[in-house]
Amino acid sequence: MSAAEPGPRVSRRFRLQWEEAQNAWVLLYPEGMVKLNQSAGEILRRCDGSRTEAAIVAELEDAFGASGLADDVANFLAMARAQQWIET
């Protein structure tokens, strides 16, 4: 991530894409694909470098009329970082 970016961004090694046929967001990489569940897709599509983690949580809570998502998001982002799906 560049110094100017406040938040996580999907790694350049992956491409995040909506797949109508699978009704899901997928991560594409050389000769492979990860099919994401709905919440993973909703988090990752917001990982474009421009949003802080707190902003992502706020957006999701707003979009799904939920609260207390911070832990879920933090857990998922930790896993995504370990998988090198995102750079921060």
Add this chain to the structure above:
Amino acid sequence: MSGPNAAPQPGPPLWLLAELTYRCPLHCAFCYNPVDFATSGPELSTDDWLRVLREARAAGSVQCGFSGGEPMQRDDLEVLVAEAHRLGFYTNLLTSGVGLTPERAAALKAAGLDHIQLSFQDSTRELNDFLSHTRTFDLKQRVAAMIKDNGWPMVMNCVIHRLNIDYIDRIIEMAVELGAEYLELANNQYYSWALLNRDQLLPTREQLERAERITNEYREKYGDRIRIFFVVPDYYETRPKKCMNGWGNVFLTVTPDGTALPCHTAKMLPGLAFPNVREMGVREIWYESEGFNRYRGDGWMKEPCRTCPEKEKDLGGCRCQAWMLAGDPAAADPVCDKSPAHHLVTEALARAERGEGTAMPLVFRDPAASRRLAAGEG
């Protein structure tokens, strides 16, 4: 669909492998193209391929591999990549690097190519020349540099066999030197040309164990810098691989002449008609054709697979291997030690231990040899 044996409706053909041509300037003794490739019909035109790409994408394909033969032999490769990219495919090029100039690399980059997998036959010039029968080593170094320069991930593949497995340390060192991020050390699988040359190519158990040990040492040494995949030859297993992740489950191969196959070697199977993309649309091929439905699910299985508690795990293994070794495409893959034909695999391994047949000359893949083999002249 109904009845206890009906296969569930399959998902989309997520993987499209476009085998653009059987033409190839190399002559690998382990080539995976069919031995009778030289008698194959005319290649699909650019327009045919563009239509196949659109139909496959509409049916849900998302990974697209361009292979061959050597796909660089098609001068419309850039056009096809551009269309695949526009359609939203993740585009992969599987090449030996022959024919990839800096100009074409730049054009492919501009067309939106996502990834190149560069195959190496070996790390030493002598063995490399021997095994691919042509001078390619220097070229591969140049191509590796082009891949880096264009910002593609550096993915290398090397087919491993009896004649190069003892040099595995040098192969890994070279991959590291070239900046590979991923290295697939793919042990030869015994189909097509490799089956003809099996006695010369099948490593001994000792060779294999040594190579695995060395690979593990390098994994520790380099950590995240390079991810090394070591694919064991299935002859050394006691359970078969879940071939193609299940017949007609995710993979769709289209051969140079337009034949649609559930895997690139399936054309060899007897009593099974495979559709051609010139005559049938991709969706119909995938969901309706006899060729794709025959070995879906487990309704086609015989004993020992039919009542086997592990059948979901491997779906009985590879249909081509069952046909080649046991003479019955619906038999258990003879790699499985429950297969009554498993002794054919262990006998091949015993021959490898004794070094039997290794003095025979290798049959190199080339059109003349292919025509001889197609005519049954051996």
